[in-house]
Amino acid sequence: MILSGGRGTRLRPITHTSAKQLVPVANRPILFHAIDAVRAAGITDIGIVVGDTQEEIRGAVGDGSAFGVRVTYLPQEAPLGLAHAVLVAEDFIRDEPFVMYLGDNLIRDGICALADEFRRERPNCQILLARVPNPSQFGVAELDGDQRVIRLEEKPKQPKSDYALVGVYMFDRTIFQAARDIKPSGRGELEITDAIQTLIDRRRDVRSHIITGWWKDTGKLEDILEANRMLLADVVRKIDGEVDAASRVEGQVVVGPGTKVVRSVLRGPLVIGEDCMIVDAFVGPFTSISDGVTVRGSEIEHSIILKSSSILDLESRIESSLIGKDVRITRASGRPRASRFMVGDSSEIEV
Numbered sequence: 296m297i298l299s300g301g302r303g304t305r306l307r308p309i310t311h312t313s314a315k316q317l318v319p320v321a322n323r324p325i326l327f328h329a330i331d332a333v334r335a336a337g338i339t340d341i342g343i344v345v346g347d348t349q350e351e352i353r354g355a356v357g358d359g360s361a362f363g364v365r366v367t368y369l370p371q372e373a374p375l376g377l378a379h380a381v382l383v384a385e386d387f388i389r390d391e392p393f394v395m396y397l398g399d400n401l402i403r404d405g406i407c408a409l410a411d412e413f414r415r416e417r418p419n420c421q422i423l424l425a426r427v428p429n430p431s432q433f434g435v436a437e438l439d440g441d442q443r444v445i446r447l448e449e450k451p452k453q454p455k456s457d458y459a460l461v462g463v464y465m466f467d468r469t470i471f472q473a474a475r476d477i478k479p480s481g482r483g484e485l486e487i488t489d490a491i492q493t494l495i496d497r498r499r500d501v502r503s504h505i506i507t508g509w510w511k512d513t514g515k516l517e518d519i520l521e522a523n524r525m526l527l528a529d530v531v532r533k534i535d536g537e538v539d540a541a542s543r544v545e546g547q548v549v550v551g552p553g554t555k556v557v558r559s560v561l562r563g564p565l566v567i568g569e570d571c572m573i574v575d576a577f578v579g580p581f582t583s584i585s586d587g588v589t590v591r592g593s594e595i596e597h598s599i600i601l602k603s604s605s606i607l608d609l610e611s612r613i614e615s616s617l618i619g620k621d622v623r624i625t626r627a628s629g630r631p632r633a634s635r636f637m638v639g640d641s642s643e644i645e646v
Contacts, residue, residue, distance in 0.1 A: 296384045297329050299398040300346030300371045314348035316398040317355055318519060318617075319599065321526035322549075322566045322583045324355060325513055326398045328526075330362045333396055336410035342367045342387040343398070344380045376484030378474040381466070390468050392417075395487075397462030397512070401522045404508040406463055413465040418500040420470065420491055423461040425506050433459035434488045436503060444501045447488040449480070458503070460488070461510050469499055516617055523599055524581040527564040536567070551586070568602075577612075585620075 299316045316326035333341060341364050345352050349370060359366030371383045381395065394410065406423070413421045422444065424436055430451075437446040437455040446455065464487065473493040480486045495501050511522040532547045536554030538561075546563030550556060553570040560577045567573065568586035578584065579596025587603040594612035604622040606613065618624070624644045 296342045296344060296369070296380070296388065296393060297326070297333065297396045297398045298344045298377065298380050299326055299352050300344050300348075300374060300380070314351045315514070317348075317351060318513070319583060319585060319601065320401065320513065320519060320523045321530065322568055322585060325401060325519075325522075326352070326356065327362070328401055329396050329398050330356070330359070330364065332402060332405045333394065334362055334364050335405050336394070336407045338394060338410070339364045340367075341365065342369045342384050344369045344371050344383055346371050346374060374484070376479070377487035378477060378485035378490040381470055381474045381487070381490070382485075385471050388468075392465065392467045395464045395466065399513050400462035400510065401513060401526075402461065402463065402506070402508070402510040403525060404506065409463065409465065409504045412504055416502070417467075418465075418502045419467050420494055420499065420501045421465040422491065422501070422503055423463040423506060424458040424503050425461050425510055426457050427459040428457070430454040430457045430459050435459060438503060442503050442505070444491070444495060444503050446495070447492045449486050449488045458505070461506065462512060464491075469494060473497075517615075519599065519617060520581075520597060520615060523583055524597065527566065527581050527583065530564050530566060532563070536569075536571075546580070562596075579612075579614075 317324040341359060343352065343366055345368050349368065353368060356366055367387055369383050369387055371380055409423055427433060431454050432450060434447060434449050435451055435454045435456055436444050436458045438458065439445050470490060473490040474485060476493055477485055477489040491501060509525055511518045513519045513522050530547050530549055534550045535552045536550040536556065538544060538550065538556040541558045542556045544561045548561045548563040549566040551567060551569035554567055555572055557574045559573045559575060562579050564580060565578055565582040567584045570587050571584060572589040574591045576590045576592065577594040578590065581597045582595055584600045585602040588600050589605040592608040593606045595606060597614050598616040600618045601620040603620055604618055606624045608626040610626060
């Protein structure tokens with residue numbers, strides 16, 4: 296099961312009009328990366344838990360055939376917690392062991408090793424952990440000497456360890472009764488940490504798998520930009536569009552079909568989608584530009600620009616920004632020395 300029902304309050308105004316799981320990272324929606332990871336682990340039956348943005352999620356993913364999977368949509372009436380989402384999926388999962396993957400998480404190395412270990416060892420629950428410098432912002436696990444989980448706590452003020460729960464969990468059917476037996480937390484949600492702690496208290500076999508590669512919970516702007524940067528580091532140069540002789544392309548750069556680059560500098564790693572116009576511009580490293588975007592007379596780097604937006608004739612460079620769909624940013628009077636944007640869809644800004 297993949298959870299894709301959150302409201303994305305930390306990414307407003309982008310998420311006022313778009314599902315946070317469909318924000319593109321390296322020009323591919325975050326949710327698609329999650330589906331890819333699950334499919335790579337050999338899982339082809341996927342239930343996607345959806346909420347208010349379900350129509351947009353359904354429109355983007357369809358029946359799953361484009362990904363080589365079968366998708367069933369599981370409506371959750373409100374974001375009542377991860378353990379509540381498990382109960383929503385019970386009729387879909389039945390007695391099968393399953394993975395629960397939070398749809399706004401990115402794990403560079405995927406979940407194949409975790410899935411293989413779970414299939415081989417068959418514990419009741421296996422959680423994915425990573426060491427973090429700020430554990431009080433996450434669910435935190437306390438382990439014994441054999442790496443078995445002995446205690447979980449959600450966002451503790453005084454963490455007992457620096458092992459944070461990554462948004463991937465493996466369960467067998469015992470999780471359903473545990474989720475039914477817990478009570479809502481102070482924020483009114485059925486917490487998955489409480490359900491797993493119930494398994495621990497009942498002496499079920501709860502194990503951990505510790506990852507050392509990077510992962511991101513892309514709930515905040517800086518995390519999305521960091522994930523974009525990490526994924527772009529792996530792109531391979533491919534120029535399908537038109538680049539004129541007056542332009543310069545440096546490093547690993549992807550230019551999609553129908554895109555025209557005129558008198559501009561592209562310095563990778565970066566990705567530009569289809570049918571874009573890049574004219575008299577500089578596009579710098581770690582930038583993702585979606586389809587139908589125009590950048591003219593401007594400079595941008597370390598940013599994400601969504602579909603059909605325009606950045607025109609700016610005097611200052613845009614950096615570390617997330618710009619929504621159908622946004623128009625143009626130069627007005629005055630000379631701003633720096634610009635930093637997080638802009639919702641269908642906006643127009645003069646700077």
